[in-house]
Amino acid sequence: MPRSSKIFRYVSKRLLQGIPIIIAIIVINFFLLNLAEGDAVDVLAGEAGSATPEYMEQLRKKFGLDQPLPVQLAVYLKNVLVLDLGYSFRHEMAVQDLIFDRFAATALLMTSTIILAVGFGILLGLMAAMRLNTWKDAVITVFALITYATPLFWVGLMMIVVFSLYLGWFPTSGMENVAAFYEGWDRVVDIAHHLVLPTITLSLFYLALYTRMMRASMLEQYGQDYVVTARAKGLTERRITFVHVLRNALLPVVTMAGVQVGALIGGSVIVESVFAWPGLGMLAFESLFARDLNLLLGIFLLSSILVVVVNLVVDIIYCFLDPRIDVE
Amino acid sequence: MAEFWTRYRRNRAAVLGLGILFTILFMAATAHLFYPEDPFRLVGRPLSGPFENGFLLGSDSLGRDVASGIVHGAKTSLLIGLIATLVSIFIGIFFGAFAGYFGGRVDDLLMRITEIFQTIPSFIFAILLVAIMKPSIFSIVIAIAVVSWPGVARLVRGEFLSLKNREFVQACHTIGMSDLRVMLREILPNCLSPIIVIGSLMVATAILIESGLAFLGLGDPNIMSWGFQIGAGRTMLRSAWWVCTFPGIAILITVLAINLIGEGLNDALNPRLKERQ
Numbered sequence: 001m002p003r004s005s006k007i008f009r010y011v012s013k014r015l016l017q018g019i020p021i022i023i024a025i026i027v028i029n030f031f032l033l034n035l036a037e038g039d040a041v042d043v044l045a046g047e048a049g050s051a052t053p054e055y056m057e058q059l060r061k062k063f064g065l066d067q068p069l070p071v072q073l074a075v076y077l078k079n080v081l082v083l084d085l086g087y088s089f090r091h092e093m094a095v096q097d098l099i100f101d102r103f104a105a106t107a108l109l110m111t112s113t114i115i116l117a118v119g120f121g122i123l124l125g126l127m128a129a130m131r132l133n134t135w136k137d138a139v140i141t142v143f144a145l146i147t148y149a150t151p152l153f154w155v156g157l158m159m160i161v162v163f164s165l166y167l168g169w170f171p172t173s174g175m176e177n178v179a180a181f182y183e184g185w186d187r188v189v190d191i192a193h194h195l196v197l198p199t200i201t202l203s204l205f206y207l208a209l210y211t212r213m214m215r216a217s218m219l220e221q222y223g224q225d226y227v228v229t230a231r232a233k234g235l236t237e238r239r240i241t242f243v244h245v246l247r248n249a250l251l252p253v254v255t256m257a258g259v260q261v262g263a264l265i266g267g268s269v270i271v272e273s274v275f276a277w278p279g280l281g282m283l284a285f286e287s288l289f290a291r292d293l294n295l296l297l298g299i300f301l302l303s304s305i306l307v308v309v310v311n312l313v314v315d316i317i318y319c320f321l322d323p324r325i326d327v328e
Numbered sequence: 329m330a331e332f333w334t335r336y337r338r339n340r341a342a343v344l345g346l347g348i349l350f351t352i353l354f355m356a357a358t359a360h361l362f363y364p365e366d367p368f369r370l371v372g373r374p375l376s377g378p379f380e381n382g383f384l385l386g387s388d389s390l391g392r393d394v395a396s397g398i399v400h401g402a403k404t405s406l407l408i409g410l411i412a413t414l415v416s417i418f419i420g421i422f423f424g425a426f427a428g429y430f431g432g433r434v435d436d437l438l439m440r441i442t443e444i445f446q447t448i449p450s451f452i453f454a455i456l457l458v459a460i461m462k463p464s465i466f467s468i469v470i471a472i473a474v475v476s477w478p479g480v481a482r483l484v485r486g487e488f489l490s491l492k493n494r495e496f497v498q499a500c501h502t503i504g505m506s507d508l509r510v511m512l513r514e515i516l517p518n519c520l521s522p523i524i525v526i527g528s529l530m531v532a533t534a535i536l537i538e539s540g541l542a543f544l545g546l547g548d549p550n551i552m553s554w555g556f557q558i559g560a561g562r563t564m565l566r567s568a569w570w571v572c573t574f575p576g577i578a579i580l581i582t583v584l585a586i587n588l589i590g591e592g593l594n595d596a597l598n599p600r601l602k603e604r605q
Contacts, residue, residue, distance in 0.1 A: 146580070153539075153558065284452065
């Protein structure tokens with residue numbers, strides 16, 4: 001069978017494996033919703049100020065909350081499949097609309113973070129591996145150790161103290177200067193200016209992670225037989241490092257970038273609430289304070305699905321990148 | 329034991345980490361001696377800087393002592409980190425041991441469940457669990473344990489898979505030992521060292537998760553913690569940088585020390601791994 005159709009079969013198999021995971025996550029979501037004190041009708045009654053028990057009973061009937069649990073679960077599953085995630089009573093909007101409103105800001109932050117972390121992580125790891133056991137290697141290792149141990153929100157706050165309050169280089173919060181009514185390129189520059197601190201904060205942890213991985217991966221590749229062959233052929237060390245070792249060492253780092261997306265979403269909740277970046281993380285933080293459980297569950301569901309999808313995409317990219325991968 | 333210590337001591341950074349951890353433990357244990365007042369109590373002028381008005385590390389916007397909060401918060405962090413890790417190791421051993429020992433369908437089912445929990449973004453899941461159960465020490469411990477056990481399960485499963493066909497296990501079967509007894513008394517003790525190593529690193533992660541939750545306002549409202557201090561001080565960042573800065577340094581030092589100890593334990597308990605590198 002040609003490789004292309006093998007890959008097609010592999011992809012469809014992986015797609016099928018992803019579906020039960022997503023369904024399981026939806027079911028977990030449903031039970032969490034039921035575990036919480038009070039239902040949507042209690043919330044509505046609370047909002048209205050007063051409601052008679054008869055009226056609440058009527059409302060429960062209307063929302064299907066008087067049905068047995070399995071029936072409710074089936075209805076919930078059906079709703080999620082048509083992307084109906086419920087209603088946020090605080091924002092007076094459908095949850096899915098709220099989420100899609102805020103998604104772009106989070107996507108922007110995450111993309112810039114991944115680019116920064118992967119780019120610099122590869123560079124630093126490469127440097128550490130080439131200057132093994134020198135002071136540069138030691139500095140990079142210590143930097144990685146400290147970054148591992150630092151809470152993200154604290155890094156963010158310290159960044160604000162130093163770079164916003166003390167030096168005045170960057171704005172403290174928000175995504176753009178709304179009062180300035182910038183348009184076109186000015187607006188892009190303004191957003192980029194606001195993006196700098198949140199991106200650096202969020203990428204620090206992953207930078208340390210990729211640096212360590214890249215260093216280990218380079219060292220592993222240096223020990224392989226093909227490097228000995230290349231040396232025997234009389235290639236320069238430079239050529240061996242950049243043409244042969246680097247390419248092979250990159251593969252595991254690429255996979256790791258995909259695996260870390262789940263952690264990145266968690267990190268963005270913290271970073272967005274520190275910098276008031278108006279994305280999904282900030283929305284989750286607001287919904288915590290407003291006790292808006294529907295919204296929080298919607299964000300949770302969407303981010304879980306995002307992780308499943310990204311992992312799938314990385315797997316697929318991976319088998320195109322590395323022809324040795326067995327797709328049987 | 330003596331041999332273990334000789335190997336551990338070879339990693340200087342790990343010895344340093346142990347020293348730091350003992351200092352923090354001492355600080356947590358003697359918190360009531362040096363700061364007998366409730367750390368939530370208002371004890372002086374608000375927003376005093378470090379070394380001002382008798383405050384070693386300053387006071388916050390309500391006049392609470394930052395230094396007192398840090399020593400009392402040490403107890404919270406260490407306790408939650410330790411208990412949450414123990415609970416998640418317990419869950420992880422349960423899943424991993426059954427999956428690895430019995431294999432087949434049991435393995436498939438348990439590993440599918442593990443995979444689902446590994447896929448879910450852990451920090452948001454923890455937030456959700458605490459928000460639903462209402463913030464308390466109990467709910468925080470449960471939330472951290474629920475999001476951290478899959479790694480242990482995978483590790484234990486691997487160990488059980490490789491050990492279950494060894495001769496000493498077959499000998500146990502021959503003399504008619506029950507499965508449960510073989511699992512608990514024979515195989516489990518043989519995979520304790522990797523569990524100890526992963527456990528020590530998990531304590532560090534648990535402390536970071538706890539501080540993140542407390543920072544977002546999901547800490548136990550009756551107990552002082554470092555994350556709470558930082559969360560409460562962030563609005564005063566412009567006028568009182570010290571309120572956020574010192575508790576953060578406390579988290580950084582504690583987590584760093586525990587990570588160093590974890591690496592030292594790894595060197596001491598898995599010597600073969602070190603030689604291979």
